[in-house]
Amino acid sequence: RLGSVVAYFTSAKFLLYLGHALSTWGDRMWHFAVSVFLVELYGNSLLLTAVYGLVVAGSVLLLGAIIGDWVDKNSRLKVAQTSLVVQNASVILCGIILMIVFLFKTQLLTLYHGWLLTMCYILVITIANIANLASTATAITIQRDWIVVVAGEDRSKLADMNATIRRIDQLTNILAPMAVGQIMTFGSPMIGCGFISGWNLMSMCVEYLLLWKVYQKTPTLALKSAKVEESELKQLNVKKESDMKPAEGVQLIVEKDVSGFEPKQEKEVSCAARIAEPFITFRDGWVAYYNQPVFLAGMGLAFLYMTVLGFDCITTGYAYTQGLSGSVLSLLMGASAVTGIMGTVAFTWLRRKCGLVRTGLISGVAQFACLVLCAISVFMPGSPLDLTVSPFADISARLFESEPLPTIASPEDKPGMFFATEMPTFLNGSTTPANSDPEMSPEPVPLISVSLLFAGVIAARVGLWSFDLTVTQLLQENVVESERGIINGVQNSMNYLLDLLHFIMVILAPNPEAFGLLVLISVSFVAMGHIMYFRYAQKSLGKQLFVCCTPDPKAVSDSSPPGNNTSTV
Numbered sequence: 001r002l003g004s005v006v007a008y009f010t011s012a013k014f015l016l017y018l019g020h021a022l023s024t025w026g027d028r029m030w031h032f033a034v035s036v037f038l039v040e041l042y043g044n045s046l047l048l049t050a051v052y053g054l055v056v057a058g059s060v061l062l063l064g065a066i067i068g069d070w071v072d073k074n075s076r077l078k079v080a081q082t083s084l085v086v087q088n089a090s091v092i093l094c095g096i097i098l099m100i101v102f103l104f105k106t107q108l109l110t111l112y113h114g115w116l117l118t119m120c121y122i123l124v125i126t127i128a129n130i131a132n133l134a135s136t137a138t139a140i141t142i143q144r145d146w147i148v149v150v151a152g153e154d155r156s157k158l159a160d161m162n163a164t165i166r167r168i169d170q171l172t173n174i175l176a177p178m179a180v181g182q183i184m185t186f187g188s189p190m191i192g193c194g195f196i197s198g199w200n201l202m203s204m205c206v207e208y209l210l211l212w213k214v215y216q217k218t219p220t221l222a223l224k225s226a227k228v229e230e231s232e233l234k235q236l237n238v239k240k241e242s243d244m245k246p247a248e249g250v251q252l253i254v255e256k257d258v259s260g261f262e263p264k265q266e267k268e269v270s271c272a273a274r275i276a277e278p279f280i281t282f283r284d285g286w287v288a289y290y291n292q293p294v295f296l297a298g299m300g301l302a303f304l305y306m307t308v309l310g311f312d313c314i315t316t317g318y319a320y321t322q323g324l325s326g327s328v329l330s331l332l333m334g335a336s337a338v339t340g341i342m343g344t345v346a347f348t349w350l351r352r353k354c355g356l357v358r359t360g361l362i363s364g365v366a367q368f369a370c371l372v373l374c375a376i377s378v379f380m381p382g383s384p385l386d387l388t389v390s391p392f393a394d395i396s397a398r399l400f401e402s403e404p405l406p407t408i409a410s411p412e413d414k415p416g417m418f419f420a421t422e423m424p425t426f427l428n429g430s431t432t433p434a435n436s437d438p439e440m441s442p443e444p445v446p447l448i449s450v451s452l453l454f455a456g457v458i459a460a461r462v463g464l465w466s467f468d469l470t471v472t473q474l475l476q477e478n479v480v481e482s483e484r485g486i487i488n489g490v491q492n493s494m495n496y497l498l499d500l501l502h503f504i505m506v507i508l509a510p511n512p513e514a515f516g517l518l519v520l521i522s523v524s525f526v527a528m529g530h531i532m533y534f535r536y537a538q539k540s541l542g543k544q545l546f547v548c549c550t551p552d553p554k555a556v557s558d559s560s561p562p563g564n565n566t567s568t569v
Contacts, residue, residue, distance in 0.1 A: 012150050012217040013161060019210035020142065021168050022203045023084075027135055028176035029196055030091050033184065034128055037098050040189050041105070041121070052125050056132050057500040061493045065285030066278050067137050068489020071145070072482060076224055077215050079141045081208060087134035088204035094127045095197030102190040136492055144488040148476045149220050158476065159351050162469050163344040170340040170465075174333060224481065281486075288483060289490040294474045296536035297360070301471040302494035303529030304464065306502045307522035308515070309374055309457050311336055314506050321512045322382070322450040336458045343465030350466065356477075357537050360470035364530035367463030368523075373456030375523045378516035382446030385516030453519070471533075498525075 008014055038048035071079050101108065101120050108117040143165060151158035184192035215221050289295065308314050311333050319329055343363075350359040378385055479487045502522075509518060 012214045015210050015214050015217070016142070016147065016150060016161075017164060017168065019207045019214070020165055021172065022207050022210075023138065023142075024169055024172045025176045026088070026091070026196075026200050026203050028172045029180040029199065030131070032177035033180050033192055033196055034094070036184065037189055037193070038121075038124075041098075041101060048121060048125070052128065053503070054500075055125055055129050057496045057503075059129050059133055060136055060496045061500065062282070063133060064136070064489040064491075064493030064496070065282050065289075065486055066489070067133060068140055068485035068487065068492075069281045069285060071137060071141050071485030071489070076141065076146065076149075076221050077211070079137065080146070080211050083134045083137035083141065084204060084207055084211065087131050087138060088200040088207075090127050090131035090134065091200045092197045094124055094131065095193040095200075097124055097127070099190050099193045099197075102188075102193065136489075140485055140488045140492070143472075144476060145481075145484050146214070146221065148484075150214070150218050152220070155473075155477065156352070159348055159356075159469075159473060162473055162476075163348050166344045166465060166469060167341050170337045170344075174337045285486045285490045289487055289494075292479060292487060293540075294471075294478045294536065296532045296539075297471050297474050298491050298494065300364075300529040300531075300533035300536070301468065302491070302498050303525050303532065304467070305495050305498040306505075306525040308502060308506065308518045309371060309460070309522050309526075311457070314503075315457070318512060318515050319450060319454070321384075323447065324450060332454055332458065336461050339458050339461040340465045343462040344469060346462055347466040347469040351470075356470060356473060357540050360467055360474075360533055361537055363463045363466035363470060364533055365463070367460045367467060368527060368530055370456050370460035370463065371523050371526055373452050373459070374519050377449045377452035377456065378519050380449040380452055382449035383516055384512045386513040467530075467533075 034052065035049045038052060042048045074082075097120060101117070101124075105117070108114075108120065111117075147161050147165070148158060151161055180192060180196065183195050187195075289298070292298070308318075316329060324332075347359060347363070350362055354362065377383065475488060475491065476484075505518060505521065509515075
């Protein structure tokens with residue numbers, strides 16, 4: 001028995017879990033802290049945080065396919081180690097720059113009329129964006145490729161590993177920000193920068209060693225279908241003019257060199273091809289994604305990102321305007337983490353009982369049923385829904401205010417709030433409702449609406465995470481090995497695109513009176529995402545779609561290896 005325990009803790013699977021836990025812990029600390037740092041540096045304004053979010057989303061949207069293609073074209077160990085070093089080195093460098101800025105901010109403001117400080121801000125955002133891109137490459141190679149190889153041909157083992165990875169994500173999402181938040185609260189932002197830099201330095205060394213150990217324990221990781229030429233992507237609509245074989249290209253070059261032709265023209269062609277290569281990769285990646293058999297399933301997952309029904313800064317800010325305290329919100333976030341873990345457990349159980357494709361259907365129905373509570377909450381007592389209020393009434397009122405509006409709490413207490421750092425402005429331009437006595441305290445807002453809203457959001461996490469794991473494994477099993485990187489890179493781009501659209505939606509309707517409309521739009525997008533998945537399931541299973549009494553042999557069977565693109569699931 002002791003030998004089996006030791007064997008587990010030294011297995012490639014456990015070492016992969018440990019490396020992912022260290023990596024995710026550092027990521028969550030950094031993503032939480034960088035927003036707080038930027039708010040602190042820019043005079044409690046959200047401008048730098050908003051710019052950082054926009055740069056990150058835009059970069060992954062544009063470069064997701066290119067990053068994935070780079071993952072496909074290089075050896076697994078090289079990709080994992082390079083992305084790990086770049087990511088952690090970027091965070092360490094950012095931490096050092098932020099420490100310098102916190103220490104010498106007053107002096108930097110006077111140098112070159114403040115332009116030196118502005119350059120520091122630009123440098124921090126740029127390097128932090130590089131760290132995020134490297135983190136994206138790490139996630140693609142480890143969670144979408146290495147884990148498939150380590151699981152081998154055992155799809156049940158792959159499902160269990162995927163679920164364990166998500167449980168680690170859920171726990172670190174809650175615990176890592178709490179840890180770094182305590183350090184910054186009882187210490188200072190500068191101490192927080194130093195701690196994160198030191199953590200990433202130590203974590204980088206340990207993770208590097210763990211990757212090497214996993215690579216040694218799994219010899220199949222060294223075997224990879226190399227993708228040398230772009231034309232090797234099977235499902236691309238490539239023009240006939242670009243269908244030249246590599247051997248023919250080599251012959252042409254040799255003939256020109258032997259015949260005495262000037263090599264300048266050939267160099268010019270090569271230079272032009274290199275310039276055009278990223279754009280061709282971007283196009284080919286999206287075309288390949290569209291031609292995948294799991295395209296509709298991936299699109300269905302991406303549509304779930306177009307929502308305000310989560311524990312992000314937007315929904316949290318709305319909760320503050322409805323009278324929920326920070327302690328209550330922290331408890332709700334903890335409850336959402338618990339239901340998320342329950343979703344990972346439900347995924348493994350449902351997959352064994354009903355098969356992978358039907359698990360996605362059941363998860364989608366469960367999520368949507370819970371989100372119906374959110375739609376109902378819009379029309380319940382306490383809901384501030386008022387479509388007669390102009391979305392820009394709050395903005396225009398503030399533009400003509402001679403004095404700043406009072407805040408409900410210090411920005412340090414609620415980092416990352418989108419519109420909750422100030423009291424909501426009403427139609428009369430004040431912070432109290434019309435026809436109310438300023439001397440008297442306002443009546444408490446009924447909590448029926450906001451309670452139903454968060455009950456739906458928390459309960460829906462079970463179906464959400466089960467559905468997320470379903471689509472993740474569908475991509476792992478149905479995408480050929482030589483295209484895993486680029487397809488998952490485009491999937492990340494799609495996710496960021498819909499996430500970016502949801503922030504734009506909030507910018508167009510930022511006041512609490514319009515939040516109910518955002519909820520209804522979010523529920524509609526979730527419904528559309530699950531309709532897309534239903535269409536995929538219908539194509540995949542046909543008449544057997546609703547037969548869930550026995551497990552689906554195609555989904556549960558381990559007879560065919562993951563990555564076999566000819567099988568449905």
